[in-house]
Amino acid sequence: MAQIKGVDVSVGYEKRIVADNINFEINEGDYLYIVGENGSGKSTLMKCILGLEKVMGGSIVYGDNLKQKEIGYLPQQTFIQRDFPATVYEIVLSGCLNGLGWRPFFGKKEKNMAMEAMRKLEITDLAKRSYPELSGGQQQRVLLARALCATGKALLLDEPVAGLDPYAQEQLYALIYKINKEEKITIIMVSHDLEAAKKYATHILHIGKEKCVFCTKHEFIKENGGCLF
Ligand SMILES: Nc1ncnc2c1ncn2[C@@H]1O[C@H](COP(=O)(O)OP(=O)(O)OP(=O)(O)O)[C@@H](O)[C@H]1O
Numbered sequence: 752m753a754q755i756k757g758v759d760v761s762v763g764y765e766k767r768i769v770a771d772n773i774n775f776e777i778n779e780g781d782y783l784y785i786v787g788e789n790g791s792g793k794s795t796l797m798k799c800i801l802g803l804e805k806v807m808g809g810s811i812v813y814g815d816n817l818k819q820k821e822i823g824y825l826p827q828q829t830f831i832q833r834d835f836p837a838t839v840y841e842i843v844l845s846g847c848l849n850g851l852g853w854r855p856f857f858g859k860k861e862k863n864m865a866m867e868a869m870r871k872l873e874i875t876d877l878a879k880r881s882y883p884e885l886s887g888g889q890q891q892r893v894l895l896a897r898a899l900c901a902t903g904k905a906l907l908l909d910e911p912v913a914g915l916d917p918y919a920q921e922q923l924y925a926l927i928y929k930i931n932k933e934e935k936i937t938i939i940m941v942s943h944d945l946e947a948a949k950k951y952a953t954h955i956l957h958i959g960k961e962k963c964v965f966c967t968k969h970e971f972i973k974e975n976g977g978c979l980f
């Protein structure tokens with residue numbers, strides 16, 4: 752059974768369908784790129800996978816022992832989030848909130864998880880720094896460490912490299928790829944960067960106006976020369 756499977760999914764708001772006929776299948780350790788024009792419904796589909804929005808049709812099924820609340824999420828950035836007044840460590844640790852259950856305080860387990868996530872994202876030396884003072888690239892690594900605290904299985908990343916310089920982009924891609932390869936954490940990433948998709952993805956999902964296409968990266972390159980459908 753796939754980790755996450757979408758069958759004839761349609762997404763939208765109130766009575767307006769934004770995208771439909773979306774089919775995909777994600778297995779443990781896959782790296783899926785979701786591509787498509789602005790406003791095509793990529794972020795909305797992410798929210799449906801997370802259960803923050805409801806699908807308007809079809810279904811999203813979870814298998815392979817994955818529960819919806821075990822999915823880590825890095826939302827598309829807004830300016831407000833960039834000013835969040837907390838230290839790096841506090842923000843990363845807040846990613847463990849879901850695992851607390853009825854306990855009111857973070858324990859040793861959560862603190863170790865936060866330290867481990869900061870190590871993986873190479874931000875240990877920033878632990879005590881105030882989040883708003885960091886560069887965009889550093890902030891994204893902090894949010895990624897936070898998302899990592901929420902999961903050992905799957906990460907949903909909505910345009911994680913947007914606004915970063917090419918060097919910071921490459922650095923973040925490399926860290927995400929390492930997490931994917933070394934820990935077998937499934938990655939679902941929304942991106943406009945087709946070159947990176949060709950380099951890192953195992954699968955591509957194109958949310959198009961006319962149709963939505965899901966295929967392996969090799970099919971994408973072989974049948975379409977790596978261009979959008
Ligand atoms: N909360 C909402 N209520 C109503 N409509 C919404 C809401 N959020 C998004 N939309 C609309 O749904 C459509 C899809 O939005 P979505 O954010 O999913 O697009 P996207 O593919 O992520 O775009 P981008 O590449 O710009 O991030 C857009 O027309 C948008 O205006």
Ligand SMILES: [Mg+2]
Pocket residue numbers: 793794795827909
């Ligand atoms: Mg979006």
